[in-house]
Amino acid sequence: MINLKTPISEEDIRKLRCGDVVGLSGIIVTARDAGHKLMVEERPQFLDEYLNGGIIYHCGPVVKNENGVWSFVSAGPTTSIREEPYQAAVIESYHLRGMIGKGGMGAKTLNACQHFGACYFHAIGGAGTLIAKSVKEIINVFKLEEFGTPEAFWVCRAENFPVIVTMDSQGESLHERVEKETAENYQRILSSITA
Amino acid sequence: MNQKLSEHIMGLIKSASTDLPPDVEQSLVDARDRELEGSMSFSAFDAILENTKMAREFTTPICQDTGSLLFYIDVPVGTDTDPLKRSIQIAADRATREYLLRPNAVDPITGKNSGNNIGLNAPYFHFHQWERDDFRFRLMLKGGGSENVGTQYKLPDAGLQAGRDLKGIKKCVIDAVFKAQGKGCAPGIIGVGIGGDRVSSYELSKEVLLRKFGERSEDPVLAEAEVELFNQLNALGIGPMGFGGKTTVLEVFCGKYHRHPATFFVTISYMCWACRRKTLILSKGDFDND
Numbered sequence: 001m002i003n004l005k006t007p008i009s010e011e012d013i014r015k016l017r018c019g020d021v022v023g024l025s026g027i028i029v030t031a032r033d034a035g036h037k038l039m040v041e042e043r044p045q046f047l048d049e050y051l052n053g054g055i056i057y058h059c060g061p062v063v064k065n066e067n068g069v070w071s072f073v074s075a076g077p078t079t080s081i082r083e084e085p086y087q088a089a090v091i092e093s094y095h096l097r098g099m100i101g102k103g104g105m106g107a108k109t110l111n112a113c114q115h116f117g118a119c120y121f122h123a124i125g126g127a128g129t130l131i132a133k134s135v136k137e138i139i140n141v142f143k144l145e146e147f148g149t150p151e152a153f154w155v156c157r158a159e160n161f162p163v164i165v166t167m168d169s170q171g172e173s174l175h176e177r178v179e180k181e182t183a184e185n186y187q188r189i190l191s192s193i194t195a
Numbered sequence: 196m197n198q199k200l201s202e203h204i205m206g207l208i209k210s211a212s213t214d215l216p217p218d219v220e221q222s223l224v225d226a227r228d229r230e231l232e233g234s235m236s237f238s239a240f241d242a243i244l245e246n247t248k249m250a251r252e253f254t255t256p257i258c259q260d261t262g263s264l265l266f267y268i269d270v271p272v273g274t275d276t277d278p279l280k281r282s283i284q285i286a287a288d289r290a291t292r293e294y295l296l297r298p299n300a301v302d303p304i305t306g307k308n309s310g311n312n313i314g315l316n317a318p319y320f321h322f323h324q325w326e327r328d329d330f331r332f333r334l335m336l337k338g339g340g341s342e343n344v345g346t347q348y349k350l351p352d353a354g355l356q357a358g359r360d361l362k363g364i365k366k367c368v369i370d371a372v373f374k375a376q377g378k379g380c381a382p383g384i385i386g387v388g389i390g391g392d393r394v395s396s397y398e399l400s401k402e403v404l405l406r407k408f409g410e411r412s413e414d415p416v417l418a419e420a421e422v423e424l425f426n427q428l429n430a431l432g433i434g435p436m437g438f439g440g441k442t443t444v445l446e447v448f449c450g451k452y453h454r455h456p457a458t459f460f461v462t463i464s465y466m467c468w469a470c471r472r473k474t475l476i477l478s479k480g481d482f483d484n485d
Contacts, residue, residue, distance in 0.1 A: 019235065021238075034306070060259060061259050061297075062294055063294075073256065073294045074250075074255050074256035074258065074259040076246075076258055076260075078260065078340060079339075079340040079378050081378060102340075102378075102436065103378040103436075103437060104376075104437065122436065124243060124246070125258075125377075125380040125436055126257065126258040126380050127242050127243060127245075128246070128250070128256055128257060128258040128259040129246050129249045129250040129253060130242060130245055130249055132259075147308075148298060148301065148308025149298050150297060150298070150299070150308070162242070164235060164438075166438075174439075175377075178376070178377075178433065178437055178438065178439045182373060182376070182432050183373075185430055186370075186373040186431060189369055189431070190369060190370075193365055193427075
């Protein structure tokens with residue numbers, strides 16, 4: 001396992017390749033649909049200190065508040081492709097080094113990863129309880145009232161958050177590769193149907 | 196509202212959210228053991244199984260997307276269903292406050308999250324009267340990621356060269372699962388609604404997901420199609436999370452409704468690997484003297 005801590009340098013991110021298993025530590029910010037729309041349309045400044053060289057996590061957690069202290073109860077990844085229209089612009093304008101999510105992203109994001117030096121990290125979808133254990137502390141939250149719990153920006157500190165690189169800064173995408181391989185199977189199976 | 200019934204439903208929600216059914220878990224163990232140790236797909240299944248154990252141990256949600264609450268309720272003839280609804284809503288509100296559910300009811304126009312899973316048509320209720328004098332509450336927690344990859348076909352479909360026959364139906368299912376790739380949290384459980392109108396076809400494709408693993412359709416033709424589709428879909432090679440692998444689906448369940456002569460719908464609902472569904476049977480005496 002490769003260990004990386006935010007803020008991550010362009011040099012370090014460019015060493016990663018598809019299939020690498022990584023433990024991410026440091027500041028991670030959750031953002032999903034409402035958040036990405038806001039980052040592109042209004043470019044808020046309050047996230048700069050967390051996102052420069054940082055990581056966005058596509059996640060809408062279950063969050064507990066005990067005596068004023070927040071913590072994640074269950075916090076697996078959400079489907080990343082919904083952020084495809086926004087992600088490239090967010091990478092560029094906030095100097096992101098990566099996104100954590102599930103299901104992979106498209107060509108526009110892959111291009112931005114290659115051009116600006118970023119990676120897409122895949123977490124295990126549905127593994128909400130397991131992943132919540134690697135988030136040690138909630139440092140801040142933005143837009144909680146306006147967006148609601150799942151969509152708010154949760155700024156958290158992670159330790160050895162387990163992920164796999166599935167899109168790297170060399171233009172390689174495991175998702176593209178699997179889609180291509182399964183497309184051949186798909187054509188073969190479709191043409192075999194004779195019932 | 197009925198306090199005792201609320202307590203029972205609270206227990207049902209807790210069990211559904213945190214304790215994966217044994218047939219689903221066993222199927223995931225079998226899927227892991229088919230993969231090569233050390234491969235990405237093996238590791239994915241390992242993490243899934245570890246997470247399942249931890250969620251049970253700590254009584255925390257298996258997945259943070261605790262889904263939409265879909266209640267399928269069978270009641271004795273003549274039951275007034277409004278008090279049941281209110282008792283269930285109170286349980287949903289409490290389960291949200293106890294972190295067993297994420298607030299998942301959002302107004303589509305204002306964007307406001309109700310904060311307690313209660314809203315217009317949320318939770319969803321499907322009442323059915325039966326000839327028994329007890330009550331059956333079946334709860335499914337259906338996540339949004341898997342819901343987004345569900346789809347409906349209208350036969351004939353020129354692009355797929357799918358006609359109005361079993362062959363055409365199978366092509367639709369294979370196409371839907373191929374297009375979903377790993378995005379619905381593969382491996383999935385595939386519900387297929389055949390016939391009906393647009394609404395009932397979708398409704399059927401979801402209700403079949405309540406079946407236990409291994410429970411084949413009562414219709415012998417559909418039962419055979421389920422087995423055949425299971426093998427064909429796993430031959431796609433999409434694997435857990437779309438990493439590539441031997442298991443793309445854990446189960447395929449088909450159902451059919453008579454259709455209008457002019458229409459032929461094939462509807463696919465995709466359930467993620469975290470197939471959260473639980474059943475509770477109560478007699479009136481379990482909650483009537485509140």
